Amino acid sequence: MRLKKLSLFISIFLLSFLSISNSYAIEPDIFVQSTVNRASQALNSKFTKDEKIKKLKLIAKETVDINGIGLYTLGAHRKNINTDQINQYLVLFEQYFLKSFASRLAEYSNPEIEVKSKNKLNNNYTMVSSVLVATDQRPEVKINWRIYTKNPENLLIRDLIIEGLSLARTQKEEFSSIIQSNDGDINALFVILKEFAKN
Amino acid sequence: MKKILIYLVITIIFSSNVMAGTDGDNNLSSKNPGQVKDCFEKLNRATFKFNQVLDGAVFEPIAKAYRVLPSPIRKGTSNAIGNLSNLVTIPNNILQGDLKKAGENTGRLVINTTLGILGIFDVAKSMGLAEYEKEDYGQTLGVMGTGPGCYLVLPVLGPSTIRDTAGSFVGFLGGDAWYNVTVKNDTQHFNDFDYYASRGTGALDFRAKNLESFDNLEKNSMDFYASVRSLYLQDRQQKISNSTNITNTQNDSDWEEIENQ
Numbered sequence: 360m361r362l363k364k365l366s367l368f369i370s371i372f373l374l375s376f377l378s379i380s381n382s383y384a385i386e387p388d389i390f391v392q393s394t395v396n397r398a399s400q401a402l403n404s405k406f407t408k409d410e411k412i413k414k415l416k417l418i419a420k421e422t423v424d425i426n427g428i429g430l431y432t433l434g435a436h437r438k439n440i441n442t443d444q445i446n447q448y449l450v451l452f453e454q455y456f457l458k459s460f461a462s463r464l465a466e467y468s469n470p471e472i473e474v475k476s477k478n479k480l481n482n483n484y485t486m487v488s489s490v491l492v493a494t495d496q497r498p499e500v501k502i503n504w505r506i507y508t509k510n511p512e513n514l515l516i517r518d519l520i521i522e523g524l525s526l527a528r529t530q531k532e533e534f535s536s537i538i539q540s541n542d543g544d545i546n547a548l549f550v551i552l553k554e555f556a557k558n
Numbered sequence: 559m560k561k562i563l564i565y566l567v568i569t570i571i572f573s574s575n576v577m578a579g580t581d582g583d584n585n586l587s588s589k590n591p592g593q594v595k596d597c598f599e600k601l602n603r604a605t606f607k608f609n610q611v612l613d614g615a616v617f618e619p620i621a622k623a624y625r626v627l628p629s630p631i632r633k634g635t636s637n638a639i640g641n642l643s644n645l646v647t648i649p650n651n652i653l654q655g656d657l658k659k660a661g662e663n664t665g666r667l668v669i670n671t672t673l674g675i676l677g678i679f680d681v682a683k684s685m686g687l688a689e690y691e692k693e694d695y696g697q698t699l700g701v702m703g704t705g706p707g708c709y710l711v712l713p714v715l716g717p718s719t720i721r722d723t724a725g726s727f728v729g730f731l732g733g734d735a736w737y738n739v740t741v742k743n744d745t746q747h748f749n750d751f752d753y754y755a756s757r758g759t760g761a762l763d764f765r766a767k768n769l770e771s772f773d774n775l776e777k778n779s780m781d782f783y784a785s786v787r788s789l790y791l792q793d794r795q796q797k798i799s800n801s802t803n804i805t806n807t808q809n810d811s812d813w814e815e816i817e818n819q
Contacts, residue, residue: 430816459778495629497767523796529788536784551780
């Protein structure tokens with residue numbers, strides 16, 4: 360009798376544990392749709408531009424792997440700098456990213472994005488396909504989201520690929536160009552990032 | 559004389575392409591995607607600046623005015639220009655060995671030119687033909703394995719590579735049926751104006767569709783020239799690989815390296 364009770368207790372415990380972990384795990388396509396919905400609410404016309412930017416920054420902090428993108432955009436240059444410089448860079452990159460991201464999005468009024476499908480690339484990445492619905496002013500735009508799925512309970516966006524053009528790669532090549540045109544001096548990039556964040 | 563001059567320019571372009579191809583840093587083709595060297599960066603940046611001034615003074619204001627036109631008129635114009643581009647796409651489908659696409663696009667051209675009233679209405683699309691994808695001679699050269707050569711910024715025309723510029727010349731040498739009946743041959747029905755007006759309208763339509771994106775990119779870029787170069791080269795890479803599958807055109811090694819750090 361005791362054994363039966365014990366096994367029932369263990370079963371309930373295991374089931375509830377599974378149920379808890381399931382409740383935190385989220386499918387990448389649902390994650391993208393929910394992020395888009397949150398952004399759409401933030402872009403509601405009842406908010407001022409500053410309020411929109413504040414809300415968008417908060418969403419970005421929670422859903423985008425800003426440090427991962429920062430390291431990616433540094434490309435081969437990250438091998439040539441020390442830990443202090445990396446840390447300094449990551450702080451500057453976050454400021455730059457949030458400002459750039461929020462001001463880009465804040466220009467749109469209620470963009471309608473429909474998630475279409477998902478494609479698991481490997482255990483770390485899933486590509487979610489979506490479209491920005493056409494308006495009178497512009498045609499439909501295909502947007503793919505590179506979702507970092509290593510931790511299924513904390514999915515993060517690592518790249519947006521708009522009509523086949525990767526924003527992370529564009530950023531990486533822009534940073535590389537800045538560093539190269541300053542004779543490989545990474546401090547030149549830091550100065551420009553600081554200036555961008557200030558203005 | 560004109561032909562000799564064009565051949566001469568192409569020969570020079572291809573020979574510089576071959577030279578650039580030997581430095582190991584110049585290999586964007588369907589078989590070998592990679593980095594493209596910006597051999598003429600100073601000149602390119604100066605041309606880019608010139609194009610920006612020209613755009614601000616001429617193209618952007620006209621594109622903004624064009625955007626005021628009712629949506630059906632812009633849509634019809636865009637369709638008609640797209641329909642004309644089939645005349646370059648079809649021979650390139652054939653050269654790339656994609657006979658199925660060539661057949662589809664020929665059907666599209668015939669249907670849209672007749673039932674779609676000179677291409678104003680995309681009847682073929684509503685009849686269920688697959689989505690139209692433009693092809694050009696630069697892409698075909700890339701598919702055949704020709705490297706892009708150096709990155710180039712052309713006055714007025716914008717970003718290109720030596721290979722893509724050479725590809726454009728093929729159109730002037732008889733590869734573009736629309737150019738042949740308007741400019742090259744003296745036909746009673748069309749003249750030079752028709753060709754240049756269609757090309758200009760196509761550029762205007764593209765600019766009008768991308769007004770916000772360009773503004774946004776420029777405002778948020780710390781090196782706008784480098785951003786545009788990156789976007790152009792990514793776009794060409796994707797078109798040459800003829801793949802809508804993002805993972806085929808993306809190099810994931812850097813993401814993997816971050817993963818393993």
